[in-house]
Amino acid sequence: MSNSKVKIGQLWPKNKTDLMKQLGELKTELGQLRTQKIAGGAASKLTKIHDVRKSIAKVLTVINANQRTQLRIFYKHKKYLPLDLRPKQTRAIRRRLSKGDKARKLPKITKREVHFPQRKFVIKVRSFNRAHQIIIYSTRKTIT
Template identity: 40%
Template sequence: MSHHMKIKDLREKSKDDLLKKLTEYKKELSQLRVVQQTGGAEARLGRIRPIRKSIARILTVLNQNERRNLKKFYSDGKMRSKMPKVLRTKLTHRRRLALKDNEKNRKTLHQLRQAHKYPKRVYAVRI
C-alpha cells in the first residue's frame, strides 16, 4: 500500500473518504507502534515516518477545507462582523494599528469652529 499521497489528490477527495483514509492510517500506525515496542522487524519500522506524514497531510487538507467553508459562511453581510479573529486576513502590525478613515477625518471642536468662521474661498474665473 502506497503511503505517500499527493496533496492535489487529497484535495479532490470528499470529507468522508479523507476521514476513512485517516482512520486506516491511524490504525496502521498503532500496529507499527506495537511492533516497535515488541522489537519487531526493522523493515516495518521504516514505514512509521511516511504514515505519520500522510496523517499530517490528510489533517492539513481537512483543516484547510473547514477554514475555507467557515470563511465562506462568515463572508456574507450579516455575519461579516462576527467573523472570528483566527479566520480574518492577516495584517501587518502597522496596518492593524493604522487609523481608520473616519478617525483620520475627525476634527477637533476648535478646527470645526475655525472652518465655519473662515470658509474656503471660491473664485469665479472668466474666460
C-alpha cells in the same frame, strides 16, 4: 495497510467523509506499526512509521484547510469575523484607520478645495546660451 506515502494532490478533490475514513485507516496502521516496533519488527516496518505520520499530517492539513475555507464562505457577509479568520497583522496596523476613513474629508475642506484649487506659478528663467525657458511649479500652494 496502505502501500506508500499519500500525495496531497489526491486529497484535495476528496470530501470530508473520505478524508476522515482515510485518516482512521492511517491511524490504525500507525498503531499496528508501533506495536510491531515494540515486538521487535523488521527495520523496513520501522522506517514506514515516518511516512505514515507524515501522511496523517497531510490528511489533517487538507481537512483543516477545507474547514477554514467553508468558514470563510459562511462568515463572508456577516458583521463580525472570528479572530482566527481575521488578517494576521501587527497590533498597530489593526488599529490604523481604514482607507475609506483616511480619505474622508469634512464638507468645509471639500468646499475650500473646490473653490480655491491649487495655483500654478510660471517663472521666466533666462539662461546664458538659449532663449527664455518657462518652468511651471505646481508644488507651492497658497490660499487667498
